Amino acid sequence: MRVTTRQKAIRDALEASGRFVCAQDLHARMRAGGHRIGLTTVYRALRALADHGDADVIITEDGQRAYRVCGSSASHHHLICRWCGRAAELPATALERWVADVSLRHGYTGVCCAAEIFGTCPRCPEPAGRGHDAQETG
Amino acid sequence: MRVTTRQKAIRDALEASGRFVCAQDLHARMRAGGHRIGLTTVYRALRALADHGDADVIITEDGQRAYRVCGSSASHHHLICRWCGRAAELPATALERWVADVSLRHGYTGVCCAAEIFGTCPRCPEPAGRGHDAQETG
DNA sequence: CTGCATGCAAAATGTTTGCACTCTA
């Protein structure tokens, strides 16, 4: 790779958010943070990141792509808060065993089980009047 | 409801396909079948169907919405062939137990687990050179 | 007759691509 000046910033912002964010969201956040960056670059960087295996991609309930930095490329299962976007990683041994079982039972092969489970996290008890930002980077 | 002339046709076509289809796909199929119907109507009918609980909605890997008539609104889990679209219904007792378990463990509530697992069904052994149409309506 | 369902076209939204420019190696 050549520069990664902007790409580093994008990856940085992605890591800073610490949760699944869509390209537009990340772009807006970076612009708000003072970065001079284009939407296109964010899209491209995110796609490259996901392509390289450095980021997880999920399809939200709206059909939008959301990205997140990915430490281990092994298990791709998440429990995602539909309000603040916080995502808990799931070990998913039981899930994978179940998936392998039903796949075998139905004769399906090459099964890609990216379980994206949407719910309400303990920080968002009331799904009404969202003023929530949930910017904790931990 | 008033007429349901067209809506009945849409539901019919959806049932006839017997698998997950997107609005555009269904529309094209109906037009090919001689129906005089607009894309908008298909979208609206599909949305209404899903709204009423008569159809399942999934988000494909492309981010498109795919619909399918839904007999039992209880378990919403499917093993979908990414090539021909065939979908096997999964009892998913084990999955739901696992989801309930991890949700409780992480404090998530209102969890909606619509497990859409994409793979290759036994009818599509070779995921290369797809000239496949898989138009079998049964 | 009333008024909702319908359909065409345009708008809205999310994502990708073309092309010229910038900036790093």
Next chain:
DNA sequence: TAGAGTGCAAACATTTTGCATGCAG
């Protein structure tokens, strides 16, 4: 200098909405 990275605008695909009309009740 060379060429990949970048950004703007346009292209593109999918879905929704506005508005006039037809058909069921």
